[in-house]
Structures are given as structure tokens and as C-alpha cells.
Amino acid sequence: MPELPDVEMFRRYFNDKALLKKIANVEVGDSGMLVNVSPKKLSDSLVGRAFVSSERYGKYLMARLDNDSWLVLHFGMTGYLQYFETLDEDTKYDKLRIEFIEDDCLVFDCRRKLGRITLVDDYEAFIKEKALGPDPLAQEFTISDFMEALDNKKGSIKSALMDQKVLAGIGNVYSDEILFQARLDPSNKINDLDQTDLENIYNAMIDVLDVAISKNADPKSFPEGYLIPQRKKDGKCPRCGSDLVKQQVAGRSSYVCPGCQKKK
Numbered sequence: 001m002p003e004l005p006d007v008e009m010f011r012r013y014f015n016d017k018a019l020l021k022k023i024a025n026v027e028v029g030d031s032g033m034l035v036n037v038s039p040k041k042l043s044d045s046l047v048g049r050a051f052v053s054s055e056r057y058g059k060y061l062m063a064r065l066d067n068d069s070w071l072v073l074h075f076g077m078t079g080y081l082q083y084f085e086t087l088d089e090d091t092k093y094d095k096l097r098i099e100f101i102e103d104d105c106l107v108f109d110c111r112r113k114l115g116r117i118t119l120v121d122d123y124e125a126f127i128k129e130k131a132l133g134p135d136p137l138a139q140e141f142t143i144s145d146f147m148e149a150l151d152n153k154k155g156s157i158k159s160a161l162m163d164q165k166v167l168a169g170i171g172n173v174y175s176d177e178i179l180f181q182a183r184l185d186p187s188n189k190i191n192d193l194d195q196t197d198l199e200n201i202y203n204a205m206i207d208v209l210d211v212a213i214s215k216n217a218d219p220k221s222f223p224e225g226y227l228i229p230q231r232k233k234d235g236k237c238p239r240c241g242s243d244l245v246k247q248q249v250a251g252r253s254s255y256v257c258p259g260c261q262k263k264k
């Protein structure tokens with residue numbers, strides 16, 4: 001499932017391929033993925049306009065049009081973007097196709113249809129309506145904001161990191177990496193963590209997300225010592241070489257090194 005670093009890659013790809021090009025035609029492949037907008041309204045709103053900039057908030061890609069409204073994409077479990085230089089190519093699970101006047105196009109492919117497409121006038125209002133927590137890579141997001149986001153939260157630290165209303169952008173895979181780098185077991189209860197633990201998690205979170213983006217969110221390029229490339233059957237701890245243990249935390253499969261990650 002695309003998480004913050006993956007969506008940041010999609011955003012950069014979008015900027016590279018789709019900005020400042022006049023939109024000639026829009027085709028919706030699955031209206032079930034549209035939220036609060038009909039295929040006709042979406043098409044009418046995009047055709048003749050151009051995207052002028054983009055933002056990422058958590059796992060959302062927000063593309064601003066030249067009339068200051070925003071196309072919002074959420075990639076669900078399987079979504080991604082694919083650009084084609086001609087109009088006669090397509091992806092297998094094309095759900096939204098945006099064609100430009102130069103006869104090139106951008107396709108939003110989403111096999112499992114769990115992605116979402118909407119159009120909003122007000123970016124801030126959308127974030128508020130979704131009750132999204134802060135984006136951890138926002139410049140103003142400090143350690144005290146992190147403490148505040150976790151304040152009064154119950155349950156495991158992993159479930160809090162994955163809760164989009166606490167923090168926007170982290171899912172199952174990156175929460176495992178963050179907690180591995182912070183050397184804490186994902187099942188630890190927030191209440192049992194002390195100030196130092198929370199500082200370690202905050203620092204690991206910023207570092208992991210920055211590193212992942214700098215490596216194009218490609219696990220094959222991640223530094224030695226990263227857990228993500230080992231999140232698989234027979235995976236080994238990149239620190240001590242022990243077998244990783246797969247365990248259920250917050251309803252998700254978590255990969256843990258019991259030797260390196262402290263249980264409080």
C-alpha cells in the first residue's frame with residue numbers, strides 16, 4: 001500500500017509529467033472510485049484547464065488546477081500513476097485517464113479499486129473534514145507536536161503511528177521500519193513509553209521518511225540496516241542477523257527482531 005514516501009514519488013512523477021499541460025479529455029474508468037463528484041462534473045472541471053502545482057498531505061496527492069480547485073488522489077492499496085507519450089497505450093486497471101492536448105496522457109491505475117478520486121475547492125477544509133493528523137514531514141512538525149498527537153492515545157505505538165487521524169502518511173510497512181530504527185517493539189503500549197522512547201521514535205520517523213524519499217521509495221536502494229527489505233519470509237534482522245518474527249499488531253502483520261526491539 002502506498003505510504004508517504006511512495007506518494008511523494010507519485011507527486012514528483014506527476015509534476016514531471018502533468019504540470020502546465022492543457023487537458024483535452026478525461027475518461028473515468030470506474031465511477032465507484034469518485035467521491036462527491038460525477039464523471040461528467042469531473043470531466044467538465046478538468047477539460048480546458050491545466051495543473052499548476054501539487055502538494056502531498058499524508059497519503060494524499062493534491063493537484064492544483066489553474067482555477068485554484070484541486071484534484072485529490074488517494075492510492076488505496078494498489079494505485080499508481082503511469083504516463084504515456086501517446087494516446088493508444090493504456091494500463092490494465094485504468095481508473096482515470098487524463099489526456100493532454102499534445103496527445104499524451106496520465107493514467108491512474110488501481111487494480112483493487114480502493115483508491116479515491118475527488119475534486120475540492122478548499123485544500124485546508126478537505127484536510128479538516130478528513131480529520132487528518134499532521135503530516136510528519138511538514139516543516140513545522142516538531143517533537144512537541146508529535147507528543148501532542150500521541151497525547152491521551154491508548155493502545156499500541158504501532159496502531160497510533162498508522163492512525164491517519166494521529167499522523168497522516170504512515171502505514172504498516174513504514175511503522176515497522178520506524179519502530180525497528182527506534183529499537184522498540186511495535187506492540188508496546190503508548191502509556192508504557194517514556195520521553196526518551198518517544199524522542200527516539202520521532203527522530204527515527206523523520207529520518208526514515210527522509211531517507212526513503214531520497215532513495216526514491218525503492219527498498220532495493222535502502223541503506224544496510226533497514227528492515228523493509230527483510231520484511232518477508234525468512235527475513236533476517238539487518239542488525240544482529242537473527243530471524244525476524246512476524247506478529248500481529250493492531251490487526252496487521254508486523255516484522256520484529258525480538259533481540260533488538262525492546263518490549264517495555
Ligand SMILES: [Zn+2]
Pocket residue numbers: 237238239240241242257258259260261
Ligand atoms: Zn536484531
